[in-house]
Amino acid sequence: MNREQELTHLFRQEGLTPAVADLFRRIVYDWYVPQRRELPWRETFDPYAILVSEIMLQQTQVERVREKYATFLAEFPDLRALAAAPLERVLAAWQGLGYNRRAVNLKRCAEAVVASLGGEVPADPNELVRLPGIGTYTSRAVVVFAFNTPLPFIETNIRSVYIHHFFADQSGIHDRDLMPLIEQTLDRDNPREWYYALMDYGSHLKRLHGNPSRRSSHHTRQTPFKGSNREVRSRILRAVLENPGISRDALEKAVGASSEIVGKNLEQLAAEGFIVSRGPGYRIL
DNA sequence: ATCCGGTTTA
């Protein structure tokens, strides 16, 4: 019986005892130590840089973030720089990452921290989660990675690890059943490194075992991008970014959608703080 | 053509 089978067996026999937790951590760390991914945001403890990386990593693969992270930080090296920057520059730096409202929210975070939190990223997840675009995952991940604080949290790679080892032949698994296991197996001596290990190992398991996270009750499939409103929206934003002051007519031509569709999206983008109508045309707020 | 993923709003 190999170590993984032993883990499954022991877990079924006695539940998540300290011995089972130890064996589990050993399996994860033994895989991780020689395989550790070198990622730029793992080389800093700057809470701002870590916040930037976590926002970028929402819904976005590591390889796509890697380069943008460096150029973004070069242009906006700290919270105050980002807070003071024109939104137009921030959105331009964001192009290629997708989900542009993350960039708007990130800038708003910077403004809020500078305006009312003394310019320091809070070390308390309950403070962080009040900021725009920061939910339960990001608030805890930032605190764990920036301050090495032992807090339980879950995202897709972590989910894969726990489903693979503790729910091997089940599906429809809810996060509420995973969180206690995450809590009880947390390496309290070095939570930052432990979560790196979980994430790298989980990413590996997906390639090896066909994404165990699909067996989560939280797994969803995105509708096609082609022909979607998301596509129209991104084209509008890009057109305004590239042609400040663009007229409504030119915008409709550039986007290739009906006047009704463009108008509806323009309203939404304005309501979300992306775009303003000024003079004859449209520009970034 | 299909796959991947946190947060917010309804």
Place this chain on the structure above:
DNA sequence: TAAACCGGAT
């Protein structure tokens, strides 16, 4: 709970 939100890799 469901639906909306992006772009690049495969």
